[in-house]
Amino acid sequence: MTAANYDTARGLALLTMMERIRAFEEQAELAATRDQLVLGAIHLSIGQEAIPAGIMPHLKKTDLILSTHRGHGHTLAKGADPTAMMEELLGRDGGCCGGKGGSMHIADFGVGMLGANGVVGANIHIGAGAAHGAKMLGDGRIVVDFFGDGAINRGPFLEGLNWAGVFDLPILFVCEDNQYSASTKTSDMMSGEGAAARARSIGIKTHEIDGNDVEAVYDLAAEITARIRETGKPEFLHAKTYRLHGHTYFDPAAYRPEGEAAERWANDDPIQRQRDALANAGVGDAQIKEAKQAADAEMIAALAAATAAPWPADNTVYDDVQDIGSPVQEAF
Amino acid sequence: MKMTYADAAKLALAECMRADPTVWAVGEDLGRGGVFQQYKGLCEEFGPDRISDAPISEAAIMGAAFGAAMVGTRPVVEMRFADFALCATDELVNQIAKARFMFGGQSRAPMVIRKPMGMWRSSAAQHSQSLESWYVHIPGLVVCCPATPQDNYSMLKAAIECDDPVVYLEHKDIWALEGEVDTSQSYEFGKAVTRQKGDALTLVSWSHTCNIALDAVQDTDIEVIDLRSLWPWDKETVINSVQRTSRLLIAHESVQVGGFGAEVAATVAEKVACKVKRLGAPRSLIAYAPNLENQLRITGDMIADAAKEMML
Numbered sequence: 321m322t323a324a325n326y327d328t329a330r331g332l333a334l335l336t337m338m339e340r341i342r343a344f345e346e347q348a349e350l351a352a353t354r355d356q357l358v359l360g361a362i363h364l365s366i367g368q369e370a371i372p373a374g375i376m377p378h379l380k381k382t383d384l385i386l387s388t389h390r391g392h393g394h395t396l397a398k399g400a401d402p403t404a405m406m407e408e409l410l411g412r413d414g415g416c417c418g419g420k421g422g423s424m425h426i427a428d429f430g431v432g433m434l435g436a437n438g439v440v441g442a443n444i445h446i447g448a449g450a451a452h453g454a455k456m457l458g459d460g461r462i463v464v465d466f467f468g469d470g471a472i473n474r475g476p477f478l479e480g481l482n483w484a485g486v487f488d489l490p491i492l493f494v495c496e497d498n499q500y501s502a503s504t505k506t507s508d509m510m511s512g513e514g515a516a517a518r519a520r521s522i523g524i525k526t527h528e529i530d531g532n533d534v535e536a537v538y539d540l541a542a543e544i545t546a547r548i549r550e551t552g553k554p555e556f557l558h559a560k561t562y563r564l565h566g567h568t569y570f571d572p573a574a575y576r577p578e579g580e581a582a583e584r585w586a587n588d589d590p591i592q593r594q595r596d597a598l599a600n601a602g603v604g605d606a607q608i609k610e611a612k613q614a615a616d617a618e619m620i621a622a623l624a625a626a627t628a629a630p631w632p633a634d635n636t637v638y639d640d641v642q643d644i645g646s647p648v649q650e651a652f
Numbered sequence: 653m654k655m656t657y658a659d660a661a662k663l664a665l666a667e668c669m670r671a672d673p674t675v676w677a678v679g680e681d682l683g684r685g686g687v688f689q690q691y692k693g694l695c696e697e698f699g700p701d702r703i704s705d706a707p708i709s710e711a712a713i714m715g716a717a718f719g720a721a722m723v724g725t726r727p728v729v730e731m732r733f734a735d736f737a738l739c740a741t742d743e744l745v746n747q748i749a750k751a752r753f754m755f756g757g758q759s760r761a762p763m764v765i766r767k768p769m770g771m772w773r774s775s776a777a778q779h780s781q782s783l784e785s786w787y788v789h790i791p792g793l794v795v796c797c798p799a800t801p802q803d804n805y806s807m808l809k810a811a812i813e814c815d816d817p818v819v820y821l822e823h824k825d826i827w828a829l830e831g832e833v834d835t836s837q838s839y840e841f842g843k844a845v846t847r848q849k850g851d852a853l854t855l856v857s858w859s860h861t862c863n864i865a866l867d868a869v870q871d872t873d874i875e876v877i878d879l880r881s882l883w884p885w886d887k888e889t890v891i892n893s894v895q896r897t898s899r900l901l902i903a904h905e906s907v908q909v910g911g912f913g914a915e916v917a918a919t920v921a922e923k924v925a926c927k928v929k930r931l932g933a934p935r936s937l938i939a940y941a942p943n944l945e946n947q948l949r950i951t952g953d954m955i956a957d958a959a960k961e962m963m964l
């Protein structure tokens with residue numbers, strides 16, 4: 321028997337999305353380490369799945385998101401096809417960016433995912449601009465802009481938040497605070513009280529949340545996104561989480577205090593927390609396990625398909641540079 | 653009709669804004685006409701949402717305009733001085749120029765980035781630079797340097813209508829320059845204009861230096877070519893001319909070392925046997941005192957003397 325007031329379908333849906341993100345990341349890591357098929361850097365979001373899983377159900381397909389170098393989870397949760405994503409990580413034809421971007425520039429404009437960004441913080445004022453454009457066109461789209469705690473020390477944090485405040489733009493800024501700026505503890509490189517205090521000082525309505533509690537993220541995001549649609553004004557969410565893996569897949573993260581990651585794995589893995597919450601609500605073990613099994617099967621198949629996909633044609637390196645004065649026209 | 657270089661650009665922008673409601677301009681002080689009054693009166697016609705003031709945040713102006721371009725508007729970005737645009741280099745070079753390519757053709761950045769460039773008077777090292785060659789080096793960008801009111805009208809219109817990001821470098825010493833503007837003339841990127849015909853020497857220039865060059869060699873047998881756009885640039889017109897004259901002189905206000913003149917010289921020399929000379933600024937910094945500032949100017953006398961020497 322499940323608890324009377326618990327929404328089992330919603331709880332399982334949130335678990336399912338988190339399991340899909342984790343399974344994607346695990347297959348991506350295997351593609352890099354076991355298969356040696358991912359040649360560039362990939363930044364895994366293992367441990368941070370609850371934030372995209374909790375926020376994205378409140379967005380329409382036409383709403384827009386922008387992401388960071390750690391962007392697989394956001395992209396998948398916004399509705400991108402995992403096979404096309406995996407093909408992009410492997411640099412294959414059929415990848416969402418035709419193999420030109422790879423992990424750090426993963427994007428699927430068809431589902432409103434306007435791109436991951438290889439430059440920390442760069443997407444903050446670009447996101448504000450996307451909201452500016454949407455407001456100008458009056459089409460009702462809202463924007464969710466994801467960035468990490470490292471980004472709050474860059475200029476675009478101030479400039480982008482100020483811009484959104486000055487022009488009253490329909491955007492939710494989400495600082496996914498995993499506590500590390502690459503291999504440096506963010507708190508060691510940060511003056512003052514951090515993300516939320518800085519956002520408040522700019523006059524943006526600000527919220528703080530345990531970003532590893534997917535149900536809480538879901539509930540708060542429901543309230544925030546509804547208000548942004550109504551008021552058209554920006555808000556800020558400081559979601560505290562933890563990066564269970566290193567900065568990149570090949571970073572062993574030996575700079576972390578001994579036992580820190582193990583303690584987090586044991587007590588604060590957002591997926592295990594949700595599995596426990598479902599079990600406590602009376603959801604059967606088989607249903608809970610089914611979410612992971614289905615996700616694993618889906619992502620194993622995505623990696624297999626990507627592995628079998630061809631390379632992009634050599635001459636596509638000259639496509640989509642520019643119309644006027646394109647490299648093809650200029651070949652002498 | 654006769655109008656100034658500034659008014660020609662204003663007319664082009666106004667016509668584009670009337671024709672397309674997604675065109676808008678954003679930059680510091682635009683509501684009051686812009687620092688050089690090149691937007692004067694536009695806010696009254698189009699309102700503050702489309703002639704938008706901005707905080708002094710060049711990176712945000714560039715980045716936000718890019719975001720707005722990606723979702724379906726066509727922003728005209730005003731950087732106030734080309735020098736200040738360097739605050740927004742990541743946004744222009746790492747984001748705008750690359751978005752279409754690195755996202756596999758999913759994105760476009762149809763925007764114009766206006767950067768008033770060049771020496772004016774006693775504006776010193778951070779308000780006087782000519783950095784056009786930097787942007788030519790970046791795949792993804794179109795780069796142009798109008799020198800006349802006619803070109804500032806037709807080229808700005810073409811830039812706004814173009815789906816690529818266009819770095820649009822107006823010279824701030826010629827805002828008041830008057831000339832005839834024929835609004836029926838359109839501009840095609842990559843087409844130079846031969847401003848004087850001749851057979852003795854090919855003089856290639858752009859931006860205000862081309863006006864100075866034209867004055868300096870008027871009524872001689874020297875062919876004066878204004879490149880107008882530097883990427884793409886009109887190799888065909890220049891090479892055809894040099895095939896006839898066998899002499900190529902390139903004059904530009906920017907620093908000669910690594911300047912775009914080097915690209916023109918090398919490209920032509922690879923194709924045509926000819927005498928080549930470049931005339932660009934010494935690799936020093938632009939000073940405040942007028943006599944020091946003048947040390948770095950490429951003058952009409954210098955251009956005429958260099959041409960004469962080549963024709964000996």
